[in-house]
Amino acid sequence: MIKFIFIVLYSIIIELKLRNVKYEGMHMSEEMKEEMKKLKEEIANMKSQLRDIAEPPSRRGRGLYIDIGSPVQDYVQDVMQGVAEGVHGELERSIFIGPRGCRILKTAEPLREEVEESTDFNKVAGLMSALGNEHRLRILNELMGGGKYVNELQEKLSEITTSTLSSHLNVLEETGLVVQEKVRGRYLITMPGRTAYKMAMKVTRFLGAGNEE
Amino acid sequence: MIWHSYQLDDSILKTNDAVSLLKTERGLVEIGKDGLAVAVKLDGVVRGYVFQGRCKLALDTIVETKDGAIGKPIEKEVKKPFLALGTSKELQQNLSIANVDDLKGMGYENSQQFLTEARELLSHFSRRRMGCCDFSADSEYSIFAFPNDSGKVDILLSDGSKLVYKAVGMVFIADGNKTVLRSPEHVIVSDVGKCLTIRT
Numbered sequence: 001m002i003k004f005i006f007i008v009l010y011s012i013i014i015e016l017k018l019r020n021v022k023y024e025g026m027h028m029s030e031e032m033k034e035e036m037k038k039l040k041e042e043i044a045n046m047k048s049q050l051r052d053i054a055e056p057p058s059r060r061g062r063g064l065y066i067d068i069g070s071p072v073q074d075y076v077q078d079v080m081q082g083v084a085e086g087v088h089g090e091l092e093r094s095i096f097i098g099p100r101g102c103r104i105l106k107t108a109e110p111l112r113e114e115v116e117e118s119t120d121f122n123k124v125a126g127l128m129s130a131l132g133n134e135h136r137l138r139i140l141n142e143l144m145g146g147g148k149y150v151n152e153l154q155e156k157l158s159e160i161t162t163s164t165l166s167s168h169l170n171v172l173e174e175t176g177l178v179v180q181e182k183v184r185g186r187y188l189i190t191m192p193g194r195t196a197y198k199m200a201m202k203v204t205r206f207l208g209a210g211n212e213e
Numbered sequence: 214m215i216w217h218s219y220q221l222d223d224s225i226l227k228t229n230d231a232v233s234l235l236k237t238e239r240g241l242v243e244i245g246k247d248g249l250a251v252a253v254k255l256d257g258v259v260r261g262y263v264f265q266g267r268c269k270l271a272l273d274t275i276v277e278t279k280d281g282a283i284g285k286p287i288e289k290e291v292k293k294p295f296l297a298l299g300t301s302k303e304l305q306q307n308l309s310i311a312n313v314d315d316l317k318g319m320g321y322e323n324s325q326q327f328l329t330e331a332r333e334l335l336s337h338f339s340r341r342r343m344g345c346c347d348f349s350a351d352s353e354y355s356i357f358a359f360p361n362d363s364g365k366v367d368i369l370l371s372d373g374s375k376l377v378y379k380a381v382g383m384v385f386i387a388d389g390n391k392t393v394l395r396s397p398e399h400v401i402v403s404d405v406g407k408c409l410t411i412r413t
Contacts (some may be wrong), residue, residue, distance in 0.1 A: 031391040147277065182271040183241045191281035 222252035243355035261298030263331035299355035
């Protein structure tokens with residue numbers, strides 16, 4: 001009898017403990033729910049503030065519009081085009097597309113700091129000097145359309161003599177902006193040559209547009 | 214496939230005039246006047262020559278891409294004896310028997326000196342490439358083997374507009390507008406308007 005009473009009492013105690021736990025659990029959960037609700041409200045509020053900063057309520061639904069003037073817009077467009085070309089080139093360099101799908105080969109360029117540290121300004125000056133001539137720029141412009149023989153270039157630059165043209169071509173070849181075929185003899189613009197020419201044109205266009213203002 | 218081996222002739226010849234051994238859109242191999250030559254035979258038929266003389270090698274190992282040209286042309290004078298298989302009738306008409314003065318003019322005391330060098334080159338070339346191609350006198354195929362400074366041979370193959378050049382650190386393949394350039398830095402595959410660059 002005593003044993004039975006003990007068992008009943010013990011089971012009652014356990015039951016009460018379990019109920020207490022359940023109650024505490026519910027209580028904790030409610031608190032957490034409340035906290036979560038507050039956090040969500042705060043996040044929603046912050047999002048709303050951010051949206052207002054980036055996109056004024058008056059423009060909402062029409063896209064982001066910032067009036068920064070035409071020359072700058074052109075420049076930004078050029079820069080974005082350059083970036084797009086760069087990304088495209090980088091993808092072309094780093095990704096191999098084969099019959100079994102794509103494969104990323106290697107990460108591409110060194111970090112910006114590393115590039116700046118290893119810059120040979122003398123070399124840069126040499127390159128700028130090679131670009132710093134109207135006739136040489138015109139030669140590069142002609143070669144942008146494809147490889148050309150000396151006589152074809154001479155026709156386009158008829159105001160300069162053959163020896164002057166040859167001298168300009170030598171300068172461009174020495175700096176690696178153009179390369180001459182040894183068998184056919186055509187002159188071709190190199191990859192650095194094309195990039196340098198494009199950059200020179202972009203900067204000039206940008207500066208020109210700025211001066212007009 | 215029946216494997217054959219090339220053999221050298223005994224008589225030493227010389228070029229009567231400068232001759233183009235290869236002249237395509239992208240490649241040029243010329244041997245100057247008074248250059249020495251020894252015939253290379255396969256089954257008793259002349260398939261080519263080992264030359265020694267003023268030889269000019271020019272190759273446009275350049276890949277044209279829409280982003281600009283990549284690679285540099287090769288232009289050099291070949292000073293060591295080199296092998297040319299699949300040469301033309303024009304060459305055969307421009308060869309005559311060489312004398313001691315011709316040999317001395319190229320720095321050899323006697324014919325055996327030149328033959329020994331020629332045999333070494335042929336054996337070097339044939340080590341892994343036993344004769345299996347049919348180089349008739351009018352064949353458009355030609356193979357050149359130029360000894361390089363690393364003790365190996367640079368190989369140049371030509372078939373009409375097709376050209377393959379394998380040298381130390383580079384391989385260049387051209388077939389019309391399609392080109393492949395493999396250098397220590399990258400592999401560039403280019404077709405008309407399409408280009409794939411793989412960094413190695």
